[in-house]
Amino acid sequence: MLKKRILPAIAALFILLVAVLLIRTFTPAGSQMAGEAFDFRPDTARVSRLMSESVRFKTISFGRDKPTSATELRAYHAYLEKQFPLAHKALKREVIADYSLLYTWTGSAPASATNKPVIFLGHLDVVPVVPGTESKWKQPPFEGVVADGFIWGRGTLDNKVNIIGLLEAAENMLQQGLQPTRTIYFAFGHDEEQGGIDGAKVMADVLLKRGVQAEFLVDEGGLVTQGVVPGIDAPMALIAPAEKGIVTLELKVVGEGGHSSMPPEQTSIGILAAAIAALEANQFPRDFSHTQSFLEAVADDMPFANRLVMKNLWLFKPVVMGAFEGDKQAQAAMRTTTAATMIAGGIKANVLPIDAAAKVNFRILPGETPDTVRERVMRVINDARVEVSFDGSGQKGMSPSPVSPTQGFGWEQLTAAIRDTAAPQRMIVTPRLLVAATDTRHYRKITPNHYRFTYMQLAPSDLASIHGTNERISVATLNDTVRFYFRMMSRL
Numbered sequence: 001m002l003k004k005r006i007l008p009a010i011a012a013l014f015i016l017l018v019a020v021l022l023i024r025t026f027t028p029a030g031s032q033m034a035g036e037a038f039d040f041r042p043d044t045a046r047v048s049r050l051m052s053e054s055v056r057f058k059t060i061s062f063g064r065d066k067p068t069s070a071t072e073l074r075a076y077h078a079y080l081e082k083q084f085p086l087a088h089k090a091l092k093r094e095v096i097a098d099y100s101l102l103y104t105w106t107g108s109a110p111a112s113a114t115n116k117p118v119i120f121l122g123h124l125d126v127v128p129v130v131p132g133t134e135s136k137w138k139q140p141p142f143e144g145v146v147a148d149g150f151i152w153g154r155g156t157l158d159n160k161v162n163i164i165g166l167l168e169a170a171e172n173m174l175q176q177g178l179q180p181t182r183t184i185y186f187a188f189g190h191d192e193e194q195g196g197i198d199g200a201k202v203m204a205d206v207l208l209k210r211g212v213q214a215e216f217l218v219d220e221g222g223l224v225t226q227g228v229v230p231g232i233d234a235p236m237a238l239i240a241p242a243e244k245g246i247v248t249l250e251l252k253v254v255g256e257g258g259h260s261s262m263p264p265e266q267t268s269i270g271i272l273a274a275a276i277a278a279l280e281a282n283q284f285p286r287d288f289s290h291t292q293s294f295l296e297a298v299a300d301d302m303p304f305a306n307r308l309v310m311k312n313l314w315l316f317k318p319v320v321m322g323a324f325e326g327d328k329q330a331q332a333a334m335r336t337t338t339a340a341t342m343i344a345g346g347i348k349a350n351v352l353p354i355d356a357a358a359k360v361n362f363r364i365l366p367g368e369t370p371d372t373v374r375e376r377v378m379r380v381i382n383d384a385r386v387e388v389s390f391d392g393s394g395q396k397g398m399s400p401s402p403v404s405p406t407q408g409f410g411w412e413q414l415t416a417a418i419r420d421t422a423a424p425q426r427m428i429v430t431p432r433l434l435v436a437a438t439d440t441r442h443y444r445k446i447t448p449n450h451y452r453f454t455y456m457q458l459a460p461s462d463l464a465s466i467h468g469t470n471e472r473i474s475v476a477t478l479n480d481t482v483r484f485y486f487r488m489m490s491r492l
């Protein structure tokens, strides 16, 4: 009797569950609309030449202890002035902190609470070519060779693309007699690759002192790519509304020393090793929220089985998190990562070590701070013999950014310009946490709306060329970068 009543009830529940899953699977998120094509074609030959020539300025950031060549930076300033005459006439250009460039393009309407300025960031400096890798470059890194549809060289992607893209878009708007309604700033730092302390931070302070409160800010950090999510072929614009923080902790143990013939049960090296092992065995907890927003935004484009899962994360989240186990990239987006990167101790094989020290580098997920990381590390190690301190000259690392909203004016303007640039091709637009750091962090007091994105389409195989070998940008994508900024600024 009982069985007879329960079975239909279970069957009904099962049918209901399937119905819910399917309804959710087939309800589009509405975030993947098509763009509206627009008629603006940059002068391709000119844009290629501008990038090619820009690469030849060796504005290399070697580190704060070895200054970037003042001659190269100044020569690059002068070059930009010459190549973008209309922009340099219409925009106010200020040299800040000797080498950074701050441009102000005053809007046609006065600034107000509903007409706040917008800031675009870029940086003039580039990273060095790692000594010993020069021969691996298919084209020399600082000659700006144009070949096979690409402009080759250090800085083409990181980040002279922003400099050329923004200035050329402004130049073209001015040629057409266009002026933005809002005031637009271009803030081009000269030391992003060494932390932005001497450039971006000073520019942000200047703006702050002038009382500038911006509507939103667009910086490097996101891009367009393809084929990174299995089953999705359409190109995908990844916008980073947040970035991770960073801190390095030094673990230090001081032992008694002495002859190794009569050792204590644990030497300072053993104690230190146990501490590191404890940290690796007790990773930071996972926070799925950033990955979830990403997956939900792209789910509509997935094949049925994957879509069923991603549209129903309320049910399948544990399965998905399990599937990401062991995936380094996925883990980096889900937790504060722990990487023991340096270790030192001992002087001789038969002498007990006195000092033993290690450095552990953490990339901090939004929600934590360098202080909370240190607290947790001390708790996990749980050994008073291990001293845990912030590494570096009194610097405590850097907190992760707040998470900017994926809605509202800035987000809408940005995503619309992305879709319009791609049109008639459809573009998937999705937020994704940036696991690296940008100059954006210095501008937190100027606006809470930070979007890290440059319209440049890169094959997954080209991603490693940023800071690596064979950095290059395709002529086609550089054209699109200019079109994107043109479209976006024309409507601000």
Ligand SMILES: [Zn+2]
Pocket: 123, 158, 159, 192, 220
């Ligand atoms: Zn960069």
